[in-house]
Amino acid sequence: MKRSKRFLGGLLVSGLLASGFAAPLAADEPQICECREGLEMEGTPWIRLMPGDMTGGYFVLRNHGERDYRIVAADAPISEVVELHEHAHVDGVMRMRQVDGLEIPAGERLLLEPGGLHLMFIRLHEPLTAGDWIPVILEFDDGGTMEIHARVQRGEGSSDSHSRGHMMDDDTHPMDPEHGQHGH
Numbered sequence: 001m002k003r004s005k006r007f008l009g010g011l012l013v014s015g016l017l018a019s020g021f022a023a024p025l026a027a028d029e030p031q032i033c034e035c036r037e038g039l040e041m042e043g044t045p046w047i048r049l050m051p052g053d054m055t056g057g058y059f060v061l062r063n064h065g066e067r068d069y070r071i072v073a074a075d076a077p078i079s080e081v082v083e084l085h086e087h088a089h090v091d092g093v094m095r096m097r098q099v100d101g102l103e104i105p106a107g108e109r110l111l112l113e114p115g116g117l118h119l120m121f122i123r124l125h126e127p128l129t130a131g132d133w134i135p136v137i138l139e140f141d142d143g144g145t146m147e148i149h150a151r152v153q154r155g156e157g158s159s160d161s162h163s164r165g166h167m168m169d170d171d172t173h174p175m176d177p178e179h180g181q182h183g184h
Contacts (some may be wrong), residue, residue: 030133030149036140038065042109045150047078047121049130054079057119057136057150062109069104073139080123082136087115096120101141114155128152 033041045059057076063069074082083098094115102117104110112118119136128134132152139145 030135032149033061034147035061036069036144036146038067038106039063039069039104039146041148045136045148046155047128047134047150047152048114048155049128049152050155051127053124054120054122055124055128056085056114057082057121058112058114059148059150060109060111061104063104063106066106068106070141071102071104071110071138072100072141074119074136075139076121076134076136078124078126078128078134079121080125081121083120083122084117085120086117130154 032044033039035041040062042060042062045057047057048055071084074084076082084100084102085096086099087094087096089095098120099117102110102112110117130152133149134152136148136150137145138148
């Protein structure tokens with residue numbers, strides 16, 4: 001995974017520098033998805049605006065193609081780490097844990113939403129601003145990548161497990177129940 005993260009980091013930095021920016025995009029709407037063959041983004045990907053040094057990212061990706069896809073890593077310029085996560089009820093408690101991949105079978109869709117599968121941006125470099133567009137690189141198990149742009153926004157009207165202090169499994173970062181943030 002270290003090799004993968006270095007590759008993604010280098011790819012992201014090279015792409016950002018070549019396009020003239022190394023920070024979140026301005027408020028002008030970018031191309032939402034430079035999708036791989038057969039994949040299509042439904043709606044607008046988004047990243048939750050919240051205090052602290054972590055947040056979640058969400059999107060819906062449909063696979064109209066004939067082959068299965070599997071996302072195994074992600075990277076973004078806003079945080080030190082991006083992990084693939086899920087929420088699950090374990091012994092009556094909602095827990096969040098890292099997963100090793102997100103499946104997108106042919107003919108189906110992948111739903112990342114609050115309280116379910118999501119991207120976890122950990123150790124944000126600086127506070128986010130509503131309306132910013134954030135480039136996110138998704139890496140697939142075949143070595144291919146895809147860039148999406150997610151808009152930073154408040155998550156009104158949706159469940160917010162990240163800020164309610166739900167516990168995480170021991171093999172991930174613990175939540176600080178008092179502040180709804182990862183403890184470090």
